[in-house]
Amino acid sequence: MNDKKTARNEGIILREIDVDAILIKVLKEDREDILREVTDSKLKGRGGAGFSTGRKWSLAAEARSDQKYIICNADEGEPGTFKDRVLLTDYTDALLAGMTIAGYAVGAESGIIYLRGEYVYMIDHIHDRIKNRYENKLLGDNIAGKKGFVFNITVRLGSGAYVCGEETALIESLEGQRGEPRNRPPFPVTCGFMGKPTVVNNVETFITALHILDKGAEWFKKFGTDKSTGTKLFSISGDCAKPGVYEFPLGITVKEVLTHIGARDAKAVQVGGASGRCVAHDEFESTLAFEDISTGGSIIVFGPHRDMLAVARNFMEFFAEESCGQCTPCRYGVEALLEGIEMLEQRKCSMKYLNELLGLCETMQVTSKCGLGQSAPNAFMSILKNFKHEILSRDSAR
């Protein structure tokens, strides 16, 4: 399967590189130098949460243990996100090399790719690439002639649970449990898979780290903003002329993105998928960066004719389905918001109740156990805020 046709604007991540040459070069460096380079680059996790990758690797490297794990989070379930699909199919070797370097840097011998069940059709391809790397001594024992450096990668499948994209739920799933998020702390870097220090990174993060170690942190920092360095992949869908995967420097404005993709008449953009927020026309000058609108890369465009309450309903139905049900604010909260949407559809929602629902949203953000529940109300809140007039003045129940 070739997804390259959808990938545009080659910058850092999508450029052609000699993966194996970079791996061999990096494995000659000291672990400390690798950790310092990644930290200096200010790379933040590309899954959406935005934790410093260098810090994560360093914490895992410092942890003392006989076993450590490198886990690639390929449970790409956020609605509107498909950039990892492209990376997993067309940049597989870069991912495997990135994981190998992470293993070297933190002192881990085992790598696991947690591939979402929906992507099972690409597993043969990934296994082929892994096998090829074993044959070429780029995985296994004494990698690239480096005595004593061992790293193995296996692939494990998910079984259709969005919440398993949350790193501790993912680990639970790998351990054969229900995918229910754990309390944090302890964080996976000290107590993760099997209770051992574990680095969990997004697919794109591993690949970006490989590029940083190829060309250096200073080069990487030339892209993006001071707080959000580098470029990022964006998965773009919805009402636009050219949907697909794009690479843009962080700090780009929503408006610039819309121009690139042919969506000048958009009335709103959902940034960050179901757990992100709806950005209306008056905010199109905002930037896509960790310090402004933070995102794992999902951009869904809504044209002028879209019914925004229907959009809100779709997102809330998604959360009602995917909430793991472990904590009360999330379990009951998403149901209450979905009921509220039904009342709005029937034009039977008082302003007082609507405000109560918005208060509930804040409670969910503060009191839910994991990122799913904390971000579940975002879409509801932002759509109600931006399109209150449209929603309250609906002329008939649809």
Next chain:
Amino acid sequence: MLASERDQLKTEIWEMARKYDHHRSGLMPVLQHVQRKYRYISPEAMQESAGAFHIHPVEVYGVVSFYSFLSTKPKGKFIIRLCRTISCEMTGKAVIARQLENDLGITFGETTKDGMFTLEYTNCLGMCDSGPALLVNDEIYTEVTPESVADIIESYVRKFGASVTEEKKHE
């Protein structure tokens, strides 16, 4: 379940569990295998899995009931999963849903009487740039049109016996 089938199931579960040293981390691969091969995870399969991993059967049931791709009830030979998430909805998921129901003669959540097809919704398949998208077992279809629905279904009817669900090594 026939005694011979149960023996077969037991052998498979225990052999797989052994590869994971009977550590619980092997539970998901075992359940995924059973789901794939037997189209559901029977009470017998849950009991055997529990035995193979030294845990209580209710623990296994807890896991099976948590994941949407694992099922305690038999599914069709081919599970059609239509993406219902926003981008696919905007590209006309509802029309495809209607055509699937019309062409299969069942509604969502049901299985055809011959046990061939189960029709379900699923959340985002990661094909948002080329919706509407659906999965048939492991195979993905994008930019599905109402006209192509019948062709997709027909292609599986023709493959009947050739078995697309044939067991592959996925662990």
